[in-house]
Amino acid sequence: MLNKMRHIFFIFIIFLSSLWSQEKDPLPLYESILEMQVASYRLSRDKLYEIYFPDFELIQPDMGQAITISEQTIGNILESIEGTGMEEQFGAVEDIWNNMRLGMLNPLSEKEFVKFYYDCKTMDQLLSVMADTLEERLVKTHPDIRDIRLKYEIRKAVYLTNIGYITAHYPLSQSLKGILRESVGKAKAYLNEIRRRKAGTAGASVPMLAQVLNDWNFYYFNLHNVLFSPEKTLFSMANTLNLHIYLMFNPAKTTAYR
Amino acid sequence: MKKILFTVLFIGWAGTRVLHAQYDVNQLTVLYEQSLEARAYTDRLMLDWILKEQAINPVDTRKKWKADRQHFLALLDTISNKVPSQSDELVKQAEKLRRKSEMWMQWLINAESNKSSQVKQLAKWYKITVDAEEQFIRTLQKYLGMDEQTLSHIDNALRFYSDAQRAFGSYLLQHKAYRSAFVSKGFAEGNGSDLFDKALSRVKKLFEVYGKDPGMRRQLKSLYADLVFFKQAVDRRYDPRVFYTSFDKFNRKFDRFVQDLFKNNKWI
Numbered sequence: 001m002l003n004k005m006r007h008i009f010f011i012f013i014i015f016l017s018s019l020w021s022q023e024k025d026p027l028p029l030y031e032s033i034l035e036m037q038v039a040s041y042r043l044s045r046d047k048l049y050e051i052y053f054p055d056f057e058l059i060q061p062d063m064g065q066a067i068t069i070s071e072q073t074i075g076n077i078l079e080s081i082e083g084t085g086m087e088e089q090f091g092a093v094e095d096i097w098n099n100m101r102l103g104m105l106n107p108l109s110e111k112e113f114v115k116f117y118y119d120c121k122t123m124d125q126l127l128s129v130m131a132d133t134l135e136e137r138l139v140k141t142h143p144d145i146r147d148i149r150l151k152y153e154i155r156k157a158v159y160l161t162n163i164g165y166i167t168a169h170y171p172l173s174q175s176l177k178g179i180l181r182e183s184v185g186k187a188k189a190y191l192n193e194i195r196r197r198k199a200g201t202a203g204a205s206v207p208m209l210a211q212v213l214n215d216w217n218f219y220y221f222n223l224h225n226v227l228f229s230p231e232k233t234l235f236s237m238a239n240t241l242n243l244h245i246y247l248m249f250n251p252a253k254t255t256a257y258r
Numbered sequence: 259m260k261k262i263l264f265t266v267l268f269i270g271w272a273g274t275r276v277l278h279a280q281y282d283v284n285q286l287t288v289l290y291e292q293s294l295e296a297r298a299y300t301d302r303l304m305l306d307w308i309l310k311e312q313a314i315n316p317v318d319t320r321k322k323w324k325a326d327r328q329h330f331l332a333l334l335d336t337i338s339n340k341v342p343s344q345s346d347e348l349v350k351q352a353e354k355l356r357r358k359s360e361m362w363m364q365w366l367i368n369a370e371s372n373k374s375s376q377v378k379q380l381a382k383w384y385k386i387t388v389d390a391e392e393q394f395i396r397t398l399q400k401y402l403g404m405d406e407q408t409l410s411h412i413d414n415a416l417r418f419y420s421d422a423q424r425a426f427g428s429y430l431l432q433h434k435a436y437r438s439a440f441v442s443k444g445f446a447e448g449n450g451s452d453l454f455d456k457a458l459s460r461v462k463k464l465f466e467v468y469g470k471d472p473g474m475r476r477q478l479k480s481l482y483a484d485l486v487f488f489k490q491a492v493d494r495r496y497d498p499r500v501f502y503t504s505f506d507k508f509n510r511k512f513d514r515f516v517q518d519l520f521k522n523n524k525w526i
Contacts (some may be wrong), residue, residue: 064500075507078480091476098483105487105494 026084027142030134032076032184033127034152039070040097041159043104044120048166049235050107056232062239065106070097086130094129096123114173117163124156150194151249155242156221162238165223166231184223191216208248215241263334282342283402289340290398292522294416295358296333297391298516300497301423302326302509303366304445308430311371313441327363334359351397355390361472362387365370381439388444411467415519418460419512422485425453426505429492442474454489468519477515484508 018086027099043066049059074097081090103112108180131149138145164180166172199207222230310316334356341352362383369376374375399409429450431437440446447453461482468474484504491501 064497067500068503071501071504071507075504075510078507079510087476094480094483098479098486101483101487102490105490105496 013218021055024083025141026134026137029077029080029084030131030138031148032073032080033131033134033154034149036070036073036077037124037127037131037151038155038159039066039073040100040123041156041163042066043070044117045159045163045238047104047108047116048113048163049231050227051113051122052166053231054107056235058235058239059234084134086133089126089130090196093123093126096126110172114176117176122219131160136179147197147249150190150197151245154187154194155245157183157190158238158245161187161219161223162234180223184220187216205255208244208251212241212244212248215244268451285340285342286402289337290395290402293355293391293395293398294339294412295516296330297388297395298416298419298423298512299326299330299333300359300362300384300387300391301420301427301445303330304440304494305423305427305430307366307369307380308427309502312314312430312480312498314430314499318506319502327366331360331363347397347399348394348401350391351390351394355387355394358383358387358390371434374436374439377436378439381443381445383444384440384445411464414460414463416516418457418464418481418485421453421457421460422508425450425457425492426488426498428453430498450492454485454492458482458485458489474515474518477511477518481508481511481515483503484511 043063045107046059046063049056050063053059074094077090078094081087096119100116100123103116108116135145137150142148160179160183164183167176168180195209195213198206215237219234219241222228222234222237283308303323303326306319306326309319310323313319338356343349362380365376365380365383369380371377373496404412424445424447427440428446428448428452431440431446432449437446461478464478465475465482468478484507487504488501488508490496491498
């Protein structure tokens with residue numbers, strides 16, 4: 001009798017452990033959430049440039065890429081959100097995204113852009129809450145979780161500095177005037193943190209870090225020199241900087257930038 | 259006069275009861291679901307071919323095209339296996355459907371858009387396949403004794419998807435020399451904008467039926483938003499490569515929607 005019970009108990013334990021092992025790693029979902037934040041700010045940046053520089057030849061291709069990445073990423077989130085307990089939260093994100101989609105393919109007026117930007121910001125906040133929730137679960141299994149988060153936060157901050165430059169110098173809503181200072185502060189803090197974390201490490205990412213810091217200094221100089229009217233230069237530099245940041249965190253990839 | 263009418267109604271009612279008693283309703287229901295899905299996949303495969311020929315995201319479209327074809331074949335297999343052997347009518351129609359579909363598949367694999375005779379054959383066999391599918395579906399509806407309302411729900415649930423496939427296909431076919439073959443066989447229509455409108459109005463009706471279920475409502479909202487986005491992209495003449503990704507996600511959402519709809523027979 002006792003043997004039988006032991007047997008049943010063992011089977012039960014095996015069953016439980018198989019259930020445990022079947023649980024999906026939430027890391028891809030976590031990264032998709034962060035990627036969505038980056039892509040949507042990139043899109044906001046492009047929509048803003050479309051207002052003031054409609055003939056700038058880089059805008060449409062960049063926007064096409066930003067839309068594609070955003071659409072793909074939000075779809076990936078949708079496909080993996082089930083069972084995480086965050087379905088409702090994501091429902092709110094999807095609603096905002098669908099709202100943004102309505103204006104996405106048309107050139108926006110300044111007023112429409114302000115609304116678009118605030119939608120993007122609200123979505124960003126909701127996604128951050130979701131990312132934080134997942135991070136609490138991931139911290140036990142992924143000791144490098146902070147590095148992963150930084151990989152996205154820095155790129156997001158760079159796009160925001162680019163948005164911030166335009167909102168600071170063009171006649172948009174007063175409420176958008178503080179973006180530049182705030183995002184430059186964030187980008188600097190993230191870069192310092194990355195530098196600290198990479199100090200003393202060896203690997204393929206180290207030379208790229210020097211390149212990134214170099215890019216940043218040049219970009220920073222342009223951000224603060226209105227005399228050069230560097231809007232188009234800033235656009236390209238922000239893209240290059242983010243490409244190098246991406247390659248720094250993904251040294252195996254040499255050319256492709258998502 | 260009243261007597262005659264009553265007798266006719268009684269015979270009709272008794273007839274459907276007999277059919278019900280004679281066949282396993284569950285088996286027929288599965289068969290019906292599979293054939294509806296096959297009908298939706300016919301338009302999906304036709305669009306896959308156009309995407310492949312126009313080299314829109316070539317690596318991805320080729321991969322998807324192959325996977326969709328395999329899924330379609332699997333559906334045909336299930337249909338052949340599930341068809342009740344005691345019904346000659348259904349067996350014959352299922353056989354016919356399989357034969358026609360396989361012929362169409364041959365053209366689908368081999369036809370090249372720069373060879374007009376091949377494109378004509380492809381479009382012709384698409385139409386033949388669609389007709390065979392529709393006939394089979396109608397027969398199954400008769401066997402299942404479905405009421406008008408259920409028929410209308412299921413019609414909207416599946417056809418909004420077909421409309422969307424045809425809409426995107428129509429958009430891609432614009433200014434192409436081989437477009438007319440697809441127009442004449444009922445696949446393409448205008449620039450796709452009206453077809454997206456049709457799909458949108460069907461989804462709107464679905465909200466009334468399935469909107470009370472929170473899961474289904476969420477899915478319908480998402481599908482509706484996708485269709486609005488596509489219509490806008492078409493009206494703005496946006497580069498199809500940009501919204502190809504969104505369309506691909508739309509396809510997956512639809513697969514999920516169909517799974518949920520058929521699960522526990524929600525559509526009945």
